[in-house]
Amino acid sequence: MLNTGPSNFIQEIISQDLLKGKHKTVVTRFPPEPNGYLHIGHAKSICLNFGLAEKFGGRCHLRFDDTNPRKEDPEFVRSIIEDVRWLGYDWGEHLYYASDYFSRFYNFALQLIEQGRAYVCSLNPEEIRRFRGTLTEPGKNSLYRERGIEENLELFEGMKRGLFQEGQHVLRAKIDMASPNINMRDPVIYRIMKEDHHRTGDTWCIYPTYDYAHCLSDSLENITHSLCSLEFEDHRPLYDWFLEQLNVECHPRQIEFARLNLNYTVMSKRKLSMLVQKNHVQGWDDPRMPTLSGLRRRGYTPRSIRKFCDLIGVAKSENIVDMSLLEYCIREDLNKIAPRVMGVLNPLKVVITNYPPEHSEALEAVNNPEDESMGTRLVPFSRELFIEREDFREDPPKKYFRLAPGREVRLRYAYFITCEKVIKDEKTGEILEVHCSYDPQTRGGSAPDGRKVKGTLHWVSSRHARKAAVRIYDRLFLRPNPAQDEKKGLDFSEALNPESLKEMRDCQVEPGLEKAGIGDRFQFERLGYFCLDPESEPGRPVFNRIVSLKDTWAKIEKKMQSESGS
Ligand code: ATP
Ligand code: MG
Secondary structure, eight states: OOOOOOOOHHHHHHHHHHHTTSOSSOEEEEOOOSSSOOBHHHHHHHHHHHHHHHHTTOEEEEEEOOOOTTTOOHHHHHHHHHHHHHHTOOOTTOEEEGGGGHHHHHHHHHHHHHTTOEEEEOOOHHHHHHHTOOSSSOOOOOTTTTOOHHHHHHHHHHHHHTOSOTTTOEEEEOSOTTOSSGGGSSOEEEEEOOOOBTTTBTSOSEEEOHHHHHHHHHHHTTOSEEEEEGGGGGGHHHHHHHHHHHTOSOOOEEEEEOOOEETTSOOOHHHHHHHHHTTSSSSTTOTTSSBHHHHHHHTOOHHHHHHHHHHHOOOSSOOEEOHHHHHHHHHHHHHHHOOEEOEESSEEEEEETTSOTTOEEEEEEESOTTOGGGOEEEEEEESEEEEEGGGBOSSOOTTOOSBOTTOEEEETTSOEEEEEEEEEOTTTOOEEEEEEEEOGGGTTTOOTTOOOOSOEEOEEETTTOEEEEEEEEOOSBSSSOHHHHHHTTOOGGGGBOTTSEEEEEEEEEOGGGGGOOTTOEEEETTTEEEEEOTTOBTTBOEEEEEEOSSOHHHHHHHHHHHHTTO
8 A cells, every 4th residue: 555644634525425334445545636737735635535445445547627728738647647647656547638528518507597606797707796795895787697598508608609808708607706705706607718629629718717626526526525625615505506506416526735835945846947947947847947847857755655654644724834844754765775885076186005006906885874785896996096075174173073184094995094295286275186095904894903983985987987067956946935925916927046056067876777777776975866868978978866865955054043132
């Protein structure tokens, strides 16, 4: 079973419904509109819907809510299918499209007109808005509200046949213009849109609205529990109204839950699409994006995302989840499964002066200390090595236990070395090389005389290493809640972090990584988890850093807070 997550209030409701014999099988659905790529918020809904179906031995449908051809695209359909599959869920034969129900929606609309519960309204969009009233004022009836049934049927057919212009007429439900719930003030159920649809072509030039199409789609598919995010709570009376008037056999129960919000990112398709369109990121699958395709390319595993969805739980109240929780989930997963390797991001040459020039040897290194079954590998060692530039300091501060003049450190899986000499560029003072001696007695990383060293460094043999590019990512936004900025009238893209991507092109990695395939994940010892990017080419690997080993961001934030005296 994929989802063994903790219980939640929706699960309780379903249990009760089953106990009362209201249903025999639980049927849920995930209903994305194909107007963008899925993001981690959608993952919450996917895990919830598919997870509950699984838990109760029922089924979950994947349904495209494709009722607005102006914003939709088959590219999005394809990506959504790929993403839900990647997360590990299976809808079997239950793949549906709201557009497949267009004829039935139309017939239901005829039924509403015949019942005197829908009418063709010829106010223009601006008038409709004005007549709707406000939260504190009731609306006013449309001048067309009392049109006769025959006239309504005739006009509605004319709308369907394309006899009118966009905005000339709409079909509206006849409910109550004075309702305290604005959604009940004669909502529009059909509008004219002279637009080809990616599935139905030019068959239709009227399209149903979300509120009308959604409840009917649920009903036609015999959904038992229709789970949606909190903003639809005020739409529930309308959901129920349509199904009651039309006297359908299946009347699903709508249950609302709080959407997922994550800090330092945005989570709406409209905003994400803007980031793509304005080239703030390189595409929907840019590894900085909170989209599932971005997270996948970054190196996140489906399991880590499902785990995250379990941990955040499902509740009724909105909150903002800290990005570090998502990072915790991927670290936990990769710690167990990612092979350890050595790679140097910012190389500094080390020459082992007492090591024979032409010689090299293969040293045994552990692939994963968390999992013995992953075995060991051999890494080549020779006279000239690379270490991380920041692992050497000419004037080491206190508590700096890495390499410094006269100091002895351990090279992981190799030898103890002692720094003898620093070679610098005479003009610039830049450190070019560090010369060291090694103790042949310490092969494997320990001294027979029992002496200890405080620092252990990663390294690669310069002759054997392969060049690589590494992309280090940081938060996409500098402020924790960019969406809030927009509500205050600011442009949310102004909070973008200009340093969210740093590419390092002269990294050196151990030769075994030559065999890595696109999407393979590794722990670079001491540096974090990395994943081979699809932009890699033979001889020019590109690694994305998925996440650092420790939560450096939390540390920086703490430091900034203490510095600003708060
Ligand atoms: P967006 O605001 O990102 O455009 P949406 O709600 O318009 O999202 P849909 O394609 O309609 O996108 O969403 C499909 C399903 O995913 C809906 O049931 C919706 O409630 C759910 N969903 C969307 N965003 C979130 C979120 N952040 N957290 C939980 N569920 C979400
Ligand atoms: Mg939507």
